[in-house]
Amino acid sequence: MADKSTSLTPPSEQVEFGNEVDFYGDRVLALKQVGFHVFQTGENVSYGGPGNMPNIRFEINPNLTAAPATTYSSMVWNPAPSPVTDRWSPYLNATTTGTWYLTGNAGTVTGCTLTAQCTFPQLKTVLNDGGAQPTIYTAGVGKGRDYMWIGAVDGLRINRTVYDFEANGVRTRRAG
Numbered sequence: 001m002a003d004k005s006t007s008l009t010p011p012s013e014q015v016e017f018g019n020e021v022d023f024y025g026d027r028v029l030a031l032k033q034v035g036f037h038v039f040q041t042g043e044n045v046s047y048g049g050p051g052n053m054p055n056i057r058f059e060i061n062p063n064l065t066a067a068p069a070t071t072y073s074s075m076v077w078n079p080a081p082s083p084v085t086d087r088w089s090p091y092l093n094a095t096t097t098g099t100w101y102l103t104g105n106a107g108t109v110t111g112c113t114l115t116a117q118c119t120f121p122q123l124k125t126v127l128n129d130g131g132a133q134p135t136i137y138t139a140g141v142g143k144g145r146d147y148m149w150i151g152a153v154d155g156l157r158i159n160r161t162v163y164d165f166e167a168n169g170v171r172t173r174r175a176g
Contacts, residue, residue, distance in 0.1 A: 035094045048149070056076070079092050110126035
């Protein structure tokens with residue numbers, strides 16, 4: 001059974017669509033457009049409330065001047081609740097809505113943590129600390145282990161590329 005696939009109590013899973021190739025080495029500060037459309041079901045809202053949403057995560061090298069030995073962090077976007085239920089949302093723009101945080105020591109050093117989340121402009125400011133540019137390792141969209149999620153994501157946008165998730169695979173296109 002899928003719900004018994006981890007040793008956590010209660011058994012929990014995490015799912016993620018990711019890309020470990022196309023963004024490797026890209027500059028975090030060059031991110032201008034990030035977001036997606038979501039199909040948020042009423043059933044899903046009943047499990048974790050309206051904020052029970054998937055997220056976008058970039059694995060990065062934060063290259064922080066104050067923490068040069070910290071070479072890994074996850075940079076995570078938590079979207080605000082979807083404005084609609086049981087239909088596709090408009091584009092949810094991660095650069096202007098929701099909140100961001102960094103995991104591990106990078107979060108501690110910058111103050112953008114899970115418990116003290118930042119806006120996208122605030123996050124970019126704390127990462128632009130005068131040292132080497134922070135770089136991306138991977139990009140992904142997924143759902144963590146907190147609550148069951150029933151829904152769908154489409155039109156994942158990272159800068160000028162949009163990823164459409166189709167039955168026969170992922171189709172990429174240039175944003176207009």
